Amino acid sequence: MIARRLGLILYLLIAACTSSGETADNAAGERLEAASIATGLVADPATIPLDGIWARDSDRMCIMPASGGEDDAPRHIGVxxxxxxxxGCTARGTLTRSGRDLTIALGACRFSARLDGDSIQFPAALPATCNGLCTGRATLSALAVERVSASVAEARTLRGPNGTALCAD
Incomplete structure (x- = not known):
């Protein structure tokens, strides 16, 4: 364990000394992340399970398998x-995952979100088609939620204001 940490510290020092610009910094960051995943210091985004309930304050999101349930198949998502x-906002649709990149389709509202450890972050700028999912001044832009539960049974219970299950088939 000590050898891993010393190796990681040495790697960080070398990466800090050799970067000569933004491209080098990005490459060094990617190498550092890959080394951290390989040593187990950071969870691999491609293996973090998505199913369950995600939330922050009064914002809620459910994710669960579509019927068939293959890991790489699109998943149900409700917000x-x-x-x-x-x-407020109410939306349901599908989510497809590629590593830490999440492609979300909420009807005509389509965009890419980011999985970062145990949180999901929507982009700050969303297509105009997403505005119809919200009322008043609410927006899905820059929504950030964290994992609350990995239970599919709990994901099934999230309902919209009219009682509709947001993650059901």
Missing amino acids: LLDYGEGQ
């Missing part, structure tokens, strides 16, 4: 933001 007084 519920409720800020009260006619301010």
